[in-house]
Amino acid sequence: DQQVKQNSPSLSVQEGRISILNCDYTNSMFDYFLWYKKYPAEGPTFLISISSIKDKNEDGRFTVFLNKSAKHLSLHIVPSQPGDSAVYFCAASAQNTDKLIFGTGTRLQVFP
């Protein structure tokens, strides 16, 4: 049972445009969400996070939106750059647990 789902395995966006990566979750106990970026042959690196007490968190070109009623979060990258081309993982955890549950990832390709 996949508790964190990234239904789009890949996304292609033109440079300068907005990239929107989506993530859905099923466990209503999740209260902390993170996005990781992974380049080939490297481990994932932390990108941005959001607590369930917020509905938006912004860091430079990256913004994460959380819709708790829909159990949905999204990562917006504006403007997209070729260096953003990577696999993006959504992850979630529940309060007082130690497990991060990851989605299957979305491969973003930003073309010139």
Place this chain on the structure above:
Amino acid sequence: EAGVTQSPTHLIKTRGQQATLRCSPISGHTSVYWYQQALGLGLQFLLWYDEGEERNRGNFPPRFSGRQFPNYSSELNVNALELEDSALYLCASSSGTGPTGELFFGEGSRLTVL
């Protein structure tokens, strides 16, 4: 500052053999996490060690085991290898307890079981 280091980078084994993967966390980090990334699946939580103790494990059979040494480095052992154990194994470390904060990942060890 050195990041999380894992060895070996690649490992090829045959069914029934044992594999040992190693991880050195960032200096000062006491928590080490192991994840498996199999083809088509997300990162699956395997094990969490903190201060030398196993704190939690994911839904994996007992043939997946490990330990954490006094210097906080860690070892993942997979016994009686099966074909489906072929995956990228990622180690991560953090300075706090629990992974709700930032995890620092290594580059992974790719295990191939023939």
